[in-house]
Amino acid sequence: MSMMGELSYFLGLQVKQSKEGIHLSQTKYAKELVKKFGLDGAKDFDTSMGTSNKEFGVNVEGQSVDEKxxxxxxxxxxxxxxSRPDIAFSVGICARYQANPKEVHLKAVKRIIRYVKGTTAYGLWYLMGTSLDLIGYSDADWAGSADDRKSTSGACFYIGHCLVAWHSKK
Incomplete structure (x- = not known):
């Protein structure tokens, strides 16, 4: 084994090291994703999902779209x-409709991609010299789904001020 210099790319993650800490991102992949789905000329969104998600549900009307x-x-x-916990919840919601996606679901996925387009440099930032305290947060909506009365729960865990794990599940 030999030392080949500072790590800059690892398992699909771009690694940027500085005196302040380490930044992990997938900037290159995010840009390729936007281009792959033909949204590189589209306007960015400030959020990955709207505040009202009434369009999601079991009995959604509308034209079916290409499942593939x-x-x-x-x-x-x-x-x-x-490397993007900011989109994990939105993507999880849209992933529920892969069996029979409608136009409204495709529109929501495209919104996420347009959000990614404006935030390609987002990633995880690990500060040097942070404390090693483990902190966890969790929440649930207690049967918030009107369709099946199931709960959506989520959790995130930090070591110091650095996010190390996150989870969202229905």
Missing amino acids: QYRSMIGSLLYLTA
């Missing part, structure tokens, strides 16, 4: 969540 393309978009976004 929809699943490809979801899979690409799921890969991006390795």
